[in-house]
Amino acid sequence: MDSFTKPLWKVDNSACGIAGFFNLDKKIVSGKKIVKMICTMRERENGLGAGFAVYGLFPKFGDYYCIQLIMEEIEGLPPTKERVEEFLKNHVEIFKEEKVKVNKNVFREYPNVWRFFVYPKDDKVDPDDVIKDVVLKINRKIDGAFCLSSGKNMAVFKGSGWSYEIAKFYRIEEIKGYMWSAHSRFPTNTPGWWGGAHPFSILGHAIVHNGEITSYGTNVEYLKELGYTCDLYTDTEVLAYLFDFFVRKSGYPKNISQQIACVALSPPYWRDIDRMSPKLRKWFTAIRITHRRGMANGPFSIIITTDYPKLAMIGHSDRKKLRPLIAAISESGSTFYLASELNAIHEVDDTMNYWQPDPGSAVIATEEGIVKYGQSRDLEELERLLK
Amino acid sequence: MMDRKLPKYKVEIDYDKCIKCGRCATNCTFGAIVYDREQNKPIVKDTSNCVACQRCVTFCPVGAISITPYPVVYPAHGTWTPYHIRAIDEQARTGRVLLAGTGCDRPYPCVFDYLVWDACQVTNPAIDALREPVETRTFLGRKKRTIKIKEIAEGCYDIEDLPPGVMLSTPLLIEHMSLGALSYNAITAMLMAVTEVGTLMGTGEGGLHPNHYKFKKNIIAEVASGRFGVSPDYLNVAAIEIKIGQGAKPGHGGQLPGEKVNKLISETRGIPIGTDALSPNPQHDIYSIEDLKTLIDALHEATEYRIPVGVKIAAVNNVAPIASGIVRAGADFITIDGFRGGTGAAPRVIRDNAGIPIEHAVASVDQHLTEEGIRHKITIVAGGTLRSSSDLIKIIALGADVGMIGTAALIAMGCRVCQQCPTGKCAWGIATTDPVLSQRLDVNWAAQRVANLLRAWTHDLEEVLGTMGIDAVESFVGNRDRLRYIGPNPHEAQILGVKHAGERIRLGGH
Numbered sequence: 001m002d003s004f005t006k007p008l009w010k011v012d013n014s015a016c017g018i019a020g021f022f023n024l025d026k027k028i029v030s031g032k033k034i035v036k037m038i039c040t041m042r043e044r045e046n047g048l049g050a051g052f053a054v055y056g057l058f059p060k061f062g063d064y065y066c067i068q069l070i071m072e073e074i075e076g077l078p079p080t081k082e083r084v085e086e087f088l089k090n091h092v093e094i095f096k097e098e099k100v101k102v103n104k105n106v107f108r109e110y111p112n113v114w115r116f117f118v119y120p121k122d123d124k125v126d127p128d129d130v131i132k133d134v135v136l137k138i139n140r141k142i143d144g145a146f147c148l149s150s151g152k153n154m155a156v157f158k159g160s161g162w163s164y165e166i167a168k169f170y171r172i173e174e175i176k177g178y179m180w181s182a183h184s185r186f187p188t189n190t191p192g193w194w195g196g197a198h199p200f201s202i203l204g205h206a207i208v209h210n211g212e213i214t215s216y217g218t219n220v221e222y223l224k225e226l227g228y229t230c231d232l233y234t235d236t237e238v239l240a241y242l243f244d245f246f247v248r249k250s251g252y253p254k255n256i257s258q259q260i261a262c263v264a265l266s267p268p269y270w271r272d273i274d275r276m277s278p279k280l281r282k283w284f285t286a287i288r289i290t291h292r293r294g295m296a297n298g299p300f301s302i303i304i305t306t307d308y309p310k311l312a313m314i315g316h317s318d319r320k321k322l323r324p325l326i327a328a329i330s331e332s333g334s335t336f337y338l339a340s341e342l343n344a345i346h347e348v349d350d351t352m353n354y355w356q357p358d359p360g361s362a363v364i365a366t367e368e369g370i371v372k373y374g375q376s377r378d379l380e381e382l383e384r385l386l387k
Numbered sequence: 388m389m390d391r392k393l394p395k396y397k398v399e400i401d402y403d404k405c406i407k408c409g410r411c412a413t414n415c416t417f418g419a420i421v422y423d424r425e426q427n428k429p430i431v432k433d434t435s436n437c438v439a440c441q442r443c444v445t446f447c448p449v450g451a452i453s454i455t456p457y458p459v460v461y462p463a464h465g466t467w468t469p470y471h472i473r474a475i476d477e478q479a480r481t482g483r484v485l486l487a488g489t490g491c492d493r494p495y496p497c498v499f500d501y502l503v504w505d506a507c508q509v510t511n512p513a514i515d516a517l518r519e520p521v522e523t524r525t526f527l528g529r530k531k532r533t534i535k536i537k538e539i540a541e542g543c544y545d546i547e548d549l550p551p552g553v554m555l556s557t558p559l560l561i562e563h564m565s566l567g568a569l570s571y572n573a574i575t576a577m578l579m580a581v582t583e584v585g586t587l588m589g590t591g592e593g594g595l596h597p598n599h600y601k602f603k604k605n606i607i608a609e610v611a612s613g614r615f616g617v618s619p620d621y622l623n624v625a626a627i628e629i630k631i632g633q634g635a636k637p638g639h640g641g642q643l644p645g646e647k648v649n650k651l652i653s654e655t656r657g658i659p660i661g662t663d664a665l666s667p668n669p670q671h672d673i674y675s676i677e678d679l680k681t682l683i684d685a686l687h688e689a690t691e692y693r694i695p696v697g698v699k700i701a702a703v704n705n706v707a708p709i710a711s712g713i714v715r716a717g718a719d720f721i722t723i724d725g726f727r728g729g730t731g732a733a734p735r736v737i738r739d740n741a742g743i744p745i746e747h748a749v750a751s752v753d754q755h756l757t758e759e760g761i762r763h764k765i766t767i768v769a770g771g772t773l774r775s776s777s778d779l780i781k782i783i784a785l786g787a788d789v790g791m792i793g794t795a796a797l798i799a800m801g802c803r804v805c806q807q808c809p810t811g812k813c814a815w816g817i818a819t820t821d822p823v824l825s826q827r828l829d830v831n832w833a834a835q836r837v838a839n840l841l842r843a844w845t846h847d848l849e850e851v852l853g854t855m856g857i858d859a860v861e862s863f864v865g866n867r868d869r870l871r872y873i874g875p876n877p878h879e880a881q882i883l884g885v886k887h888a889g890e891r892i893r894l895g896g897h
Binding site for chain 2: 214217218221222250282283290296298319
C-alpha cells in the first residue's frame with residue numbers, strides 16, 4: 001500500500017481546477033454548494049487528488065487552533081496518535097480532541113483523521129509562530145502523521161481521489177461554513193499521497209493552486225532566509241509560506257499587508273511600473289526590488305483564503321495569466337465567487353455578475369466587500385491610500 | 388646559442404601569392420615579419436617572435452600568410468611537457484618571475500561544461516521572448532529585508548527611500564580593466580558600449596581620464612591598493628568598488644610596467660612618466676575586516692551615501708565566510724572574480740595556480756549567505772571567465788545577481804588572446820599605451836561590437852529564461868533547481884547544490 005502521509009515519488013506535475021466562495025455577511029452554508037462548484041469542472045481532474053478548506057465551522061472553539069491530521073500506523077513504531085499527542089503536549093495545551101467523522105464506504109483504504117483543539121503553553125512567544133513550528137515539525141519528524149490544517153475556526157479536508165469521492169469521504173455536505181475553497185487535481189504522478197493534495201494550509205491561510213512555480217528554487221532559498229524550510233515536495237508550499245511572511249512577519253501595516261503580499265507575489269512589469277505616477281512607481285519599485293526573490297514565476301492561478309490580518313478571499317494569477325481565473329459577485333452583493341471556469345459559478349448562482357481579473361492582478365474580497373477587483377480601477381484606489 | 392628560444396609558431400609567406408604590399412610587416416608589432424628593403428618584399432625575420440596574434444593574416448589582402456604550430460616535437464614525456472620545459476628555459480635564461488597576461492591558460496576542467504539547464508514541457512508553457520516580456524532589469528546595490536512603511540495619517544502610508552542602487556538593463560557588466568593595461572581607445576569604446584546598453588564598466592585601478600567623466604553614470608570607480616587617480620571627482624560616479632583581490636592573481640597587486648606609463652597614463656594615475664606602477668599586494672590600510680569596514684564607511688561618507696560601495700575579492704578557498712564578513716562590514720555589493728579571470732600582467736605561477744573556479748565560489752557564497760540569512764541584502768557580481776551567454780546563465784542560476792565580462796569584451800574588439808598584454812606591443816591596439824598602436828582600434832566600430840555582444844548575450848538570456856517559463860531574471864538568481872549536473876564527480880554536484888541529471892526529485896504544479 002502507498003503511504004497517505006509521505007510522498008511516494010517526489011514528482012508532481014499537473015493541471016487542476018480551483019473554486020471558492022465567500023459569504024461576505026458571514027452567513028453559514030453547507031458544503032453542498034462548493035461540492036457542486038468543484039465537481040462541475042470534471043475535465044480539470046483525473047482522480048488523483050482533491051480537497052476543501054472551510055472557515056467558520058467551529059464557532060464554539062474559535063479561540064483555539066485546530067490541528068487536523070491524517071495518520072497511519074508505521075510498522076515497528078508505537079501508534080501514531082500516541083506519538084503525535086506526546087509531541088503536542090510538549091508545546092501546547094490540548095483543550096479538546098476528536099475523531100473526524102468519515103464515510104467508510106468510499107475508499108477501501110484510508111487514513112485515520114483526527115483533530116486537536118490546542119493553545120500554546122509558552123505565552124512569551126507569538127502563538128502563531130509556535131503553531132507554525134509545531135506543524136512543520138509534525139510533517140517532517142513524525143512518521144505516519146501529516147497535518148492538514150492548523151488555523152482557528154477553519155479546517156482542511158483533502159486526499160487522493162476524485163473531488164466527489166473526497167467530498168463524500170469527508171461528508172463535506174454536512175459541514176457548514178461561511179468561506180469555502182476547493183481544489184481538484186490533475187497531476188501527472190503522485191497517486192496515494194494524500195498530503196500532496198490541496199488546499200495547502202498553514203495557520204489561518206489555505207491555498208488552492210493551479211499551475212507550476214518555475215521560480216521554486218529561488219523562492220525556497222529566499223524562504224530559508226526568512227525561517228521557512230520547504231521539503232514537502234509541492235511548489236504550493238512556497239506560496240503559502242511567502243504569503244504568511246508578507247502578511248504576518250514583515251511588519252507591514254495590517255490594512256495593506258494583503259495587498260503588498262499580492263504585489264510581491266506577482267508584481268507588474270517594469271514597463272508598466274515606469275508608466276505609473278511617481279507615487280505608485282516608488283511603492284511598486286520598492287516592493288519589486290526588496291522582495292525580488294519572493295516573486296512567484298511561472299503559470300499559476302490561486303485562491304488564498306485567510307483570516308490574517310483579517311478574513312479575506314484572494315484570487316491571484318501570474319503576470320501572463322497562463323492559468324484561468326474568473327471572479328463574480330452575487331446579485332445581492334453578499335457572496336463573492338472565484339473559479340477556474342465560469343460554469344462552476346453558473347452552476348450555483350446564475351444571476352451573479354462576473355469579470356476577468358487582469359493578468360497578475362489580485363482580486364481581494366473581505367467582510368467589507370471587494371477591496372480590489374484585479375483591474376486597472378484598483379490603482380486609483382491605491383493612489384488615494386498611499387502617500 | 389643555447390639561449391635561443393624555440394619557436395612556438397611558424398609563419399610562412401607564400402610568395403606566389405604575395406603582392407609585396409608590406410601590410411603584414413607594418414602590422415607585425417612583435418618583429419616576426421619585417422619589410423626587407425633590399426629584396427623589396429616582406430620576410431619572416433624571426434618566427435620565434437610570432438605570438439599568433441593573427442594581425443598579419445587578417446590584413447594580408449591576398450591570403451598569402453599562414454601560421455602553423457612550429458613543426459617540431461618535444462621528446463615524448465608525460466611529466467616534462469613543453470609547458471614546463473619552456474618555463475624552465477625562460478627562467479634559467481632570465482632569473483626572473485615570469486609575467487603573463489590574459490587568464491590562466493592551463494587546461495583545467497571547466498565546471499560550466501558539466502552543467503545543463505531545464506526547459507518547460509507540457510505542464511508549463513514556454514514563454515516566447517520575442518513576443519512577450521522577459522525582464523532582465525537588475526539593481527546593483529544593497530537591499531533591505533522589508534520596506535519601512537510609515538503611517539502619516541490614518542489609513543495613509545508613506546515609505547522610506549530604498550538604499551542607493553544602480554539600475555542595469557541587463558545582469559551583465561564589464562569588469563575592471565584599467566587605462567594603462569588597455570589603450571585609451573579600448574577604454575573609450577567599452578564605456579560608449581555600456582552607456583548605450585545601460586550597464587556599467589569598471590575603471591580598474593588606472594584612474595579616470597578627464598575625457599571619460601562624461602560616462603560617469605555608467606562607471607564603477609575602483610579603489611585599489613595603489614589608490615591611483617582617486618580624487619573627489621573620481622568618486623562621483625555610479626558606484627565604487629574596493630579591490631581586495633583579482634581572480635587572475637589572488638593576493639597580488641596590480642602591475643603596470645614603466646614602459647607603458649607615458650604622458651597620458653602619468654596624468655590619469657598621478658604618477659611620473661616611466662615609473663613602474665606596482666600596487667601593493669594588500670591595501671596597507673586594510674589588514675582586517677574591521678579595517679575594511681572603516682574604508683567602506685569612509686567612502687559612504689565621502690559620497691554622502693548616494694552611491695553603492697562594493698568590495699571585489701578573488702575566489703579563494705575561504706570565499707564564503709569572507710563574503711559574509713564583507714556583507715556585515717556594510718558593503719552594498721560583492722564582486723567575486725574566479726581563478727580563470729583575466730589580467731594585464733600577473734606572475735604566471737600565480738595566474739596558473741591560485742584561487743578556485745568561479746562556479747564553486749558563487750555557489751558556496753550564495754548558499755552560505757542564505758544560511759546566514761543575509762543573502763537578500765547584497766548584490767553578487769561574478770565573473771572570470773564567462774566565455775559565452777551560457778556561462779552567464781549558469782552563473783546566475785548558481786547564485787550571482789550579475790555576471791561580468793572582461794576578456795570577452797576584448798575579444799569582441801579584436802583581441803585574439805595571444806597573451807602578450809604585459810609587453811605593451813598589442814598589435815590590435817587594445818592592450819597597449821603606444822599612441823600609434825592605440826589608433827589601430829576604431830573607437831566607434833569597437834564600441835558597436837561590444838554593445839552588440841552585451842545585447843546578444845542579453846537576448847540569449849531572455850530566450851533561455853522564456854524556455855524555462857521564467858519572465859524575470861530575479862526568479863532565476865540562485866535557482867539551482869533548474870540546473871542539472873552531468874560531470875564526473877557527484878561530490879562536485881553536491882558542493883554546487885545541483886542535482887544530477889535524471890534524478891527523480893523534481894516537483895511541479897497543478
